[in-house]
Amino acid sequence: MSRKKTDMTSRFILGIAAAALGLFGATASFAQSAFSPAIQVNDRVISYYEIEQRALLLAIMNTPGDARKLSREQLIEDRLKLEAAEIAGISPNEGGIQSAIGQMAKRVNMKPEDFIKALAAEGVDEETIRSFTISGIAWQGVIQNRYGSQVQITEEEIDRAIAANSGTGGIRVLLSEIVIPTTPQTREQVDSLATQLSEIRSFADFEAAARTYSGSKTKVDGGKINWMSITNLPANLRPLITSLGPGEVSDPVQLPNAVALFQMRGIEETSAPSPKYSAIDYAMLYLPGGRTAETLAQATEMRDRIDRCDDLYGIAKDMPQGSLIREAQAPGEIARDVALELAKLDDNEVSTALTTQNRQMLIFLMMCGRTAELGEELSREDVAAALRQQRLASFANSYLAQLRAEAIIVQK
Template identity: 50%
Template sequence: MKFRALIFGALTMSAVGLAPAALLAQSLFGPAATVNDSVVTNYEVDQRAKFYKLIRRLGNLEKLALEDLIEDRLKSQAASSIGIEVDQNQLEAGMTEFAARADLKTPEFIKAIASEGVDVHTFRDFVRTGLLWRGVVQARFQGRVQISEAEIDAALGSSGQAGLRVLLSEIIIPVTPQTEEQVRDLANQISEIKSYRDFAEAARQYSASGSRNNDGRLEWLPLTRLPGPLQPVILELKPGEVTAPLELEGAIAVFQMRGIEEVPVKKAAIAAIEYGVLRLPGGRNPETIARAEEIRGNIDTCDDLYGVNFGGPEEALAIEARQPSEIPRGVALELAKLDRHEVSTALTSQDGSQLLFIMMCGRTATVNEEATREDVLNALRNRRLNSYADGYLEQLRADAVIEIK
């Protein structure tokens, strides 16, 4: 009897000891939502939120995670309904592509997220759903998207037809190795802005560009003025939308689309841009900025920079002509906003120790525009596909039975 009592007592104590863990497991793997009878668990929401934190997504991460997982169920169900699948090779390629954004190989990325409590399956599911949805969109809408040569010509502003010009607002935030983490977090927050007013306020508060005095607003710019890699990014924006943070030399930039329109233009692609960069020691300290403003007021042309640098180190001044694709992106962005003999002081060197005094000397036109046709074609196609995809996802959501627990 005593032996039986000890056994009963041990079992009772074990049951009591396991009860909190069991309840936790039940809660963790319980439903956070159902989507057409497909369950989204609390564990998935927790994992996705942790994943978003690691890739520096901002906002209410738990709320975003739940909303995105609900959409993922809709996307997966849509893929299943038309037989879209992702094989192992496609999945591995997608994971490799995503990990490369962090300059990591897939095993390194998996190890990094695992150290922060994110399971590899969370990463795999995230990538797999993206690939499935891409397949759904292409299968349903690819045939509807026909981009004509005339549309590409119009976007490029060639053959005397209508060209595209864009109305942007900008925020250029200086960055140094010491401030990199804080600036990245700030730029990520700005990229989530949804209103013109909030973007304007952020520009006044944080931007180093002269446009901050105008709420970050730029004048109309021909699309072809922008650096080639940036053109597709800008083309995909709708009015009010904001780019992800863009890496520049000594700065991070964020742009907001305010307008896009077609205008009659002459055929004038740019073969080369001549510009000068004078590196002023001191970075963005008040003395260096004051010196830059003094120089700006005392020179008229790029040749005058030689006089400014007279007696100084030769490497401090470079005046050269380059093809647009050869110009560093940050410098190219500043040059896009400048007319001949105008100046920008928004950028610094990578370590923040030098202020870059950038002066536009001149542009040389060419008739060869083939280098950007493929970019514009892909941007126009993706923009149209994204529009179809957004509409289809809204339709799926409207037709679904979704219950938040």
């Protein structure tokens, strides 16, 4: 094994150890009843052991929020997905499972067998990893089987999407947004509300809904966002946005701790081509306190006294290690909620709209710069596939909310 890979593997294992410390202590408190039922979802049982295993895996993956609470929510959804798959006669094959595990290992530059061994050394069973992938694969089959024939992409939609993503024709959009905050406990109700709001076709009604329900700072303006180049938006949202006509509202867009809706107020071609970006340089400074008045005031004071991202290093030097994160990532690698906020910012502008998933930290998000590139021409097949996946994702979210509403869920 090369020195570089050994170092990378060592860092990964150290990360596992650090993530595990807070979880193993809690496990011991009910070690004698680890396999007793903690949650019942219809006729399916989730044990305390499964909850702890999934929580540990989520912590190792640096998933934001309370790992144990998120573990419970994910496992409940997994049971609903697997039940739907069983009814539909869908069962993942071994090849698909191994491929999914391989993709997880690839993200940390490890071979699948080394990845599994590293996790096992810190207490994560291979069966936990398999379960994590099986429900996702089965659910994809359910949605494809149930809704695949209903998703028809028109040639006009493909044309608009290609124009929006290419550098040969400049397109900018004028949008309004509603961003509704969620918690695991309110996700079902918010999804239902967002589905209702997606039926709005009036500018006045959307503006009123934004003022009532949105948690974004744009709510004071009825959700209105200034003109922006379509290429500022995350690539996987561009087909969704460009398929809208004036007054139309998008399907709900799932974010880590919110659900977003967009209304098209205007779309136009420009003489200048829309740039494509190879990398987005941005910084995130985590401020304790969430959206309290004191923390927001601190963020405002910071914004008023800095001019560029480099100034954040001076502020962060007296803060706990890890408070400042600066990344230069390809647009497709950026978390969707962060990417949406960055789309609204010019260089050296700041957003304080986001918090961590547990809402304990305010994210001071600053745009440092965009690196433009000349992209390859998009194929019609790729664009159609992206549009199709976006539609299927909307169907999937609605169906899961329905299954959860109809299920009998008992948590102990």
